[in-house]
Amino acid sequence: MKRKGLVIAICIAVVIILTCFIYIFAGTKNAEKLMLEYLDKKGYAQSEIQSIDVNHSFLNIILSYNEWSIEIVYADEPTSIYYYHIKNDNIVEGGVLGTNDKEDLKH
Numbered sequence: 001m002k003r004k005g006l007v008i009a010i011c012i013a014v015v016i017i018l019t020c021f022i023y024i025f026a027g028t029k030n031a032e033k034l035m036l037e038y039l040d041k042k043g044y045a046q047s048e049i050q051s052i053d054v055n056h057s058f059l060n061i062i063l064s065y066n067e068w069s070i071e072i073v074y075a076d077e078p079t080s081i082y083y084y085h086i087k088n089d090n091i092v093e094g095g096v097l098g099t100n101d102k103e104d105l106k107h
Helices: 002-041 058-062
Strands: 049-056 068-074 077-087 090-098
Touching: 002 049, 002 068, 002 077, 002 090
Parallel strands: none
Antiparallel strands: 049 068, 068 077, 077 090
8 A cells, every 4th residue: 555655656746847847848948939039029140149048947936036037148249148037928138247348248
């Protein structure tokens, strides 16, 4: 009887973990798509973007912060990271981190 309960608990844990991975994978793809659409509307070509890194945090949901954050590095400004967030299915600018002075930022 104890063995049956252990198997059920393991199965439930596996289902929860797989659901989380699928949620994060699908959400990451959606966030990348939203970000590319946002950049396209702003007039950027994909060749102008060096990298897009999407991050998710379940803790941020609990703490009422942004669930998804996106880091963009532009090809002409590789020492600066531009942060964006998703709020109500819209991209919102978050800030900049880098070695350039504020006056020298291009984006």
